[in-house]
Amino acid sequence: MVQILVYGAVISAIYAMLAVGFTLIFGVARILNLAHGSFYALGAYGVYTFTAVAHLPLWLASVLAVLFVAVFGMAMERVLVRPLRRSMLAVLLITLAVALMVEQVLLLVFGSEARNVPSMVNATYHFAGVDISAQRLLALLGGILILTGLWLFMQRTRLGSAILAISQDAEAAQYMGIPSDRIYSIVMGLSAGIAAAAGVLVAPFQTVIPGMGLLPLVKAFAIVVVGGLGSIPGSIVGALLLGYTETIIAFKISIEWSQIVSVAAVLITLILRPAGFFGKRAAF
Amino acid sequence: MGILKVDRLAVLLASAALATAPLLFDNTYAIGVLTVALCFGMWSASWDFMSGLTGRENFGHSLFIGAGAYTAGFLNVQFGLSPWWSLAAAPVCAVLFSLVIGIPTLRLKGPYFALAMLSGAAVMQNLTIIFSKYTGGQDGLNGLDPMLDSPLAYYYLVLIFLIVSTIILKVVANSTWGTILRAIRGDEASCQACGINVNFYKIASLMISAAFAGLGGALYAHYQLQVGPDLFAIVLSINIIIMVYVGGLGSIYGPVGGAILLNVLTESLRAFSEYRLWVYTLVLIFILFFMPQGLIAPLWRRIRSFVA
Numbered sequence: 214m215v216q217i218l219v220y221g222a223v224i225s226a227i228y229a230m231l232a233v234g235f236t237l238i239f240g241v242a243r244i245l246n247l248a249h250g251s252f253y254a255l256g257a258y259g260v261y262t263f264t265a266v267a268h269l270p271l272w273l274a275s276v277l278a279v280l281f282v283a284v285f286g287m288a289m290e291r292v293l294v295r296p297l298r299r300s301m302l303a304v305l306l307i308t309l310a311v312a313l314m315v316e317q318v319l320l321l322v323f324g325s326e327a328r329n330v331p332s333m334v335n336a337t338y339h340f341a342g343v344d345i346s347a348q349r350l351l352a353l354l355g356g357i358l359i360l361t362g363l364w365l366f367m368q369r370t371r372l373g374s375a376i377l378a379i380s381q382d383a384e385a386a387q388y389m390g391i392p393s394d395r396i397y398s399i400v401m402g403l404s405a406g407i408a409a410a411a412g413v414l415v416a417p418f419q420t421v422i423p424g425m426g427l428l429p430l431v432k433a434f435a436i437v438v439v440g441g442l443g444s445i446p447g448s449i450v451g452a453l454l455l456g457y458t459e460t461i462i463a464f465k466i467s468i469e470w471s472q473i474v475s476v477a478a479v480l481i482t483l484i485l486r487p488a489g490f491f492g493k494r495a496a497f
Numbered sequence: 498m499g500i501l502k503v504d505r506l507a508v509l510l511a512s513a514a515l516a517t518a519p520l521l522f523d524n525t526y527a528i529g530v531l532t533v534a535l536c537f538g539m540w541s542a543s544w545d546f547m548s549g550l551t552g553r554e555n556f557g558h559s560l561f562i563g564a565g566a567y568t569a570g571f572l573n574v575q576f577g578l579s580p581w582w583s584l585a586a587a588p589v590c591a592v593l594f595s596l597v598i599g600i601p602t603l604r605l606k607g608p609y610f611a612l613a614m615l616s617g618a619a620v621m622q623n624l625t626i627i628f629s630k631y632t633g634g635q636d637g638l639n640g641l642d643p644m645l646d647s648p649l650a651y652y653y654l655v656l657i658f659l660i661v662s663t664i665i666l667k668v669v670a671n672s673t674w675g676t677i678l679r680a681i682r683g684d685e686a687s688c689q690a691c692g693i694n695v696n697f698y699k700i701a702s703l704m705i706s707a708a709f710a711g712l713g714g715a716l717y718a719h720y721q722l723q724v725g726p727d728l729f730a731i732v733l734s735i736n737i738i739i740m741v742y743v744g745g746l747g748s749i750y751g752p753v754g755g756a757i758l759l760n761v762l763t764e765s766l767r768a769f770s771e772y773r774l775w776v777y778t779l780v781l782i783f784i785l786f787f788m789p790q791g792l793i794a795p796l797w798r799r800i801r802s803f804v805a
Contacts, residue, residue, distance in 0.1 A: 303785050306781060306785060434612045434615070480613070
């Protein structure tokens, strides 16, 4: 029981970090970013490279990995996505091309075998009869801190208000003098950075392989559909819902069936309430 | 010569060229490469019928291919049925999958359909690995019976299926039905205002697309004599989309040409075949930025206006 509670919370926090970035860049820039899972994979491989190859301390490696991925996301937006923004299909395809490239580069550089990333904290806590590694708790804590930070940033700063304004009405915001292109770049960097942070936090207890970005992309999409495409609170609620459902099914029935949750959730939501639980815009 | 006559002549010439191609090489390896290229041609044409005409992009065509191939595998390996049964059963199974994804998502605007197809395919690939007791896991189902004994004869069988299905899809695309699909791509709301049941047309064309993809999957399975989780892979769907883009979106025959061209090209540049995915991604980026109309269909239109 305690195990379900804690594991579910950890998974939900990771999912929420992935889904928030995914929904943010869609809500603000209308970019459906299929390379979002690659940011997560790049974050994990980044921390691996900086510790195992460059022998940097773990905290520095984590920060560097997140910054690197954020810059990578901004460069991708500037060079590849912006010239194609008039066509939704072209944007989908170009982000997909980036996702494939990233996977191929990782495969070429690191090979297909799984890599190990050392834990940031090695302790294992023991309460109510279950063992929970401190790394998982750190992932949970990190997720909560980052999401709170994001919320404060969006609500309290000028830049955050500009981002919210663009997401409400891009054209009107532009007339008010908000530089939309620069905001898109910043949001892409932000979304990439958050996804990379999720990758960094899970790297010690997940298998780090080149194709690790695909499943998180599917999960992020499912969460965002359940919560409502473009809504940040919706994606956090969706992450909790999906994270706990998966954990409960994994513990009570079998880990196999938990894989189906995301697709079933997407289909059920689209049939019952296509706009998602917190979506403002009707999807029809 | 009239345009129709030129088109018919071109179909004959292209079919004749494909029919003589294996005779020029005359080794099983080359025939195999060409058979695979024909399967890709079928998948690309069926993708184009739904997504090229209606503009609702399908990012998980491999869902239908895998469904068709696994149907063939189950019927043949587990139940011992003759391979010919799978030609009928595979399209049916693929159509069932298209209904599960299509009915909830195609009613909606926005990217729901594209993403649901993507996740559907990804989850099916996982399920085939997880339920390894029935599906053979990563190794897949092995030991399918060949439909015909000689690889050359099988090549011709696949070629006939490809030609017939391309002609069917092209004829439908040129009929009123195809016009309606193109109108849906142009402006869905106006179509609805004209009393066209937009959802019916979108879902029905997805079913047609799935049926041909499933058939192609079954043909592919009985060539490889093995089906594996890779048939559900996202990469397969992406390769098909790239082939369609090279061929020219919405032309049906262009994607077939694009599929054969890219398959033969990467195979003949043997040094590159390891970097196949690299070649494909770079081709995709190049096409998106510099040739959004594609290569083969615009080229053919130019030749045709020159001849006719």
